[in-house]
Amino acid sequence: MSGRKNTSERRILIYSALLTLGFAVGGIVLGNWVGSMVIIFDGAYSLISLALTLLSLLAATLMARPCSKRFPHGLAALEPIVIAIKATVILGLVCISIYSAINAVFSGGREIDTSIATLFGLINVIGCAFGWAMVAKKNKDIGSGLIAAEVKQWQMDTLISVAVLLGFVTAWMMLQTSLSAYAVYADPVMMLLMAGYFLKVPAVMLKEAVSELLHMSADKSLCKEVKQCVTEVPSNNEVDLTVSSVTKVGNELRIDIDLHLEQQGQIASKDIKKTRYYLAKKLSHLPYKCQLNLSLVG
CATH class of the missing domain: 3.30.300.20 (K homology (KH) domain)
Incomplete structure (x- = not known):
């Protein structure tokens, strides 16, 4: 990887890390305040994304080093290793969230402040979509695998935020009708509905990373x-x-x-x-x- 490309890669990762930190803190604090497990999941996902982004930043720095006697073929394998770690951690987070959502459904649902949650959801959608678009645009010029994994993280965060927003709007609408008694199930059911997609993306990332580590044939x-x-x-x-x-x-x-x-x-x-x-x-x-x-x- 050229020095210029590596510098651009690290700059994008730092930008992504700072943006992620803001969403992580905001999501966890507000999620606990309004009592929404989906907002907490969104914040926790962002916090884990931050840790994984810092891991990518470390990998990018190490990969920029020239070959040595100890690593005669360089450290290119760090990229699929980091991506595999990212995918595994995200899969674990999604599985824990699904378990919590199922427990919430069987224990009578969760009441949330839909007005504040909906406003947060709207701000989150706009912010995450901006982060996704910016990181994806910057990666077009350098074609980095690490940044591509970062783009997928932002894609997932954006779609989580969209699902959160739609769920809170649905819960608010239910409160205005005779179905208000079922509004407490909107939050955990929303989490379960998102599970299918959010299990697929990290699973594909993990599969591709492992295939590279095993030196399987390319695409x-x-x-x-x-x-x-x-x-x-x-x-x-x-x-x-x-x-x-x-x-x-x-x-x-x-x-x-x-x-x-x-x-x-x-x-x-x-x-x-x-x-x-x-x-x-x-x-x-x-x-x-x-x-x-x-x-x-x-």
């Missing part, structure tokens, strides 16, 4: 793009190129290519260097640090 579309680039490399009558594997680890793309000799014999060193040069040039548009491993196959 099919990415593999297809790499193979297309290899086929466009100027042909050499003596050598035929075949992509044997493509794996992604953090911001690195590791590509293994077999050089098949058409005839028995040796290939000149300059031809191998020329082939590597053309391959690197063709793959340079990809938003990753490409590592090419060329193997001669008779």
Whole structure:
């Protein structure tokens, strides 16, 4: 990762951390005040997001360090490790919240101050949507996996806030009708309805991170793009190129290519260097640090 890209990545993470801190404190304080488990969940999620953002910031700083004897291949694996930790923590938070919501439903619901909660929900939606849009926009220029995970965190926080707002509006409307007795169930039921989506997002994040740590084959579309680039490399009558594997680890793309000799014999060193040069040039548009491993196959 270039120094400029790493600096931009850290700047975005610091910005995200400061914004998250504000939502975390506001959510937990107001949630306890009005007695809403969903607002408390929103604040707790933001607080955990802050800790995870600081973890991402640390990872970005370490990943910027050059390779060393101890880490000859660099620290690119820190990215999927951090993302896996993020996904696991978020999954745990969602599961705890679902358990609390089920308990609340069976214990008669929860009364909340819908007027204050609705106002908070509206402010939260606007603020989270702003944070989501800004972080996503900034990541378009650098294509960082860590920032992409941050974008998903903001996406989840925004959708939580939207669900909170809709739930409080629904509860307020119920209080104005003959269904007012059921308004106490709006808060825990709202939490349960959100569970499906919020279990899926971190689960997908965890799956992708683990696949990188296990050096599984990269995404099919990415593999297809790499193979297309290899086929466009100027042909050499003596050598035929075949992509044997493509794996992604953090911001690195590791590509293994077999050089098949058409005839028995040796290939000149300059031809191998020329082939590597053309391959690197063709793959340079990809938003990753490409590592090419060329193997001669008779």
